[in-house]
Amino acid sequence: DAGITQSPRHKVTETGTPVTLRCHQTENHRYMYWYRQDPGHGLRLIHYSYGVKDTDKGEVSDGYSVSRSKTEDFLLTLESATSSQTSVYFCAISESVGLAGKTYEQYFGPGTRLTVT
Amino acid sequence: SQQGEEDPQALSIQEGENATMNCSYKTSINNLQWYRQNSGRGLVHLILIRSNEREKHSGRLRVTLDTSKKSSSLLITASRAADTASYFCATDLTGANSKLTFGKGITLSVRP
Numbered sequence: 001d002a003g004i005t006q007s008p009r010h011k012v013t014e015t016g017t018p019v020t021l022r023c024h025q026t027e028n029h030r031y032m033y034w035y036r037q038d039p040g041h042g043l044r045l046i047h048y049s050y051g052v053k054d055t056d057k058g059e060v061s062d063g064y065s066v067s068r069s070k071t072e073d074f075l076l077t078l079e080s081a082t083s084s085q086t087s088v089y090f091c092a093i094s095e096s097v098g099l100a101g102k103t104y105e106q107y108f109g110p111g112t113r114l115t116v117t
Numbered sequence: 118s119q120q121g122e123e124d125p126q127a128l129s130i131q132e133g134e135n136a137t138m139n140c141s142y143k144t145s146i147n148n149l150q151w152y153r154q155n156s157g158r159g160l161v162h163l164i165l166i167r168s169n170e171r172e173k174h175s176g177r178l179r180v181t182l183d184t185s186k187k188s189s190s191l192l193i194t195a196s197r198a199a200d201t202a203s204y205f206c207a208t209d210l211t212g213a214n215s216k217l218t219f220g221k222g223i224t225l226s227v228r229p
Contacts, residue, residue: 031215042221050215090159105150108159
């Protein structure tokens with residue numbers, strides 16, 4: 001999985017508790033992404049980062065926050081977990097974009113299966 | 118609404134047959150990418166085609182892009198049971214600032 005690890009791989013938590021998922025890369029890629037995957041919805045972008053301490057919202061960012069204090073780590077926090085956040089979460093990385101901001105391929109981690117009860 | 122929409126949603130074929138999957142999108146793109154996901158795993162990049170390209174090959178994969186119709190096709194020739202997976206198209210929208218928009222995916226089953 002291209003030098004990307006996610007932890008934990010599985011987690012069960014209760015409604016209302018905070019949860020932090022970690023993505024770690026050894027590729028020194030500038031861009032990192034968090035997605036959630038749900039049946040019938042495909043992959044949806046939660047947040048992404050384009051450098052250390054540089055982050056931006058994606059399509060489904062409500063209820064999530066992120067932090068990136070160093071190149072290799074991108075953390076996703078569910079501030080107060082809800083049952084609607086039960087999902088599989090994927091981290092992805094990408095090299096620096098080329099001229100004109102064109103995006104190149106993304107490399108995905110193995111995923112974290114989160115269940116909120 | 119979903120930017121990249123794949124068609125069909127599910128496809129079942131016999132080993133050795135060709136599999137064709139389609140993706141349509143709505144707005145201008147820089148490139149379009151196809152990914153594969155095996156059950157319980159992360160997505161794996163297969164092929165990228167830029168907006169100024171019409172066809173691209175990689176092994177048994179052939180991708181076409183028709184920007185006038187805003188559509189792409191992924192052809193897998195001589196399919197194998199190991200090709201059983203979900204396939205996603207992803208669009209890099211013009212002005213999207215390094216983000217991809219994924220479709221909902223196509224489930225391909227290849228029967229031995």
